Amino acid sequence: QVQLAESGGGSVQSGGSLRLSCAASGLTFRINAMGWYRQVPGQGREFVARMWNGGEVDIADSVKGRFTISRDNAKSMVYLQSDNLELSDTAVYYCYARTYRSLEYWGQGTQVTVSS
Numbered sequence: 001q002v003q004l005a006e007s008g009g010g011s012v013q014s015g016g017s018l019r020l021s022c023a024a025s026g027l028t029f030r031i032n033a034m035g036w037y038r039q040v041p042g043q044g045r046e047f048v049a050r051m052w053n054g055g056e057v058d059i060a061d062s063v064k065g066r067f068t069i070s071r072d073n074a075k076s077m078v079y080l081q082s083d084n085l086e087l088s089d090t091a092v093y094y095c096y097a098r099t100y101r102s103l104e105y106w107g108q109g110t111q112v113t114v115s116s
Helices: none
Strands: 002-007 011-013 018-026 031-039 048-051 055-059 069-074 078-084 091-099 104-106 110-115
Touching: 002 091, 002 104, 018 031, 018 069, 018 091, 018 110, 031 069, 031 078, 048 069, 048 078, 048 091
Parallel strands: 011 110
Antiparallel strands: 002 018, 018 078, 031 048, 031 091, 048 055, 069 078, 091 104, 091 110
């Protein structure tokens, strides 16, 4: 099992920045990718960004150029630096981890609210 715990959400004005953090614990040696999804009430979960153990990054077009994902593998951490936030970025952000066997684990979510 892998456990994930997010932190760093909050409220910010449009154009502002937030940094989300996620700590993995448990069988972290099984992880081969970590990343972020987000969800708005009444909608499905949307992919945001993912970083593989080898450093490869996948990132959604909607946040490209504004969000940056990074990892600290030694600490089993993943970060999401979110800059130039827009109203449409308001959502619950979920950390996730994927194992070599394609099992997925999710954090409890952290709210990001962007206001004008």
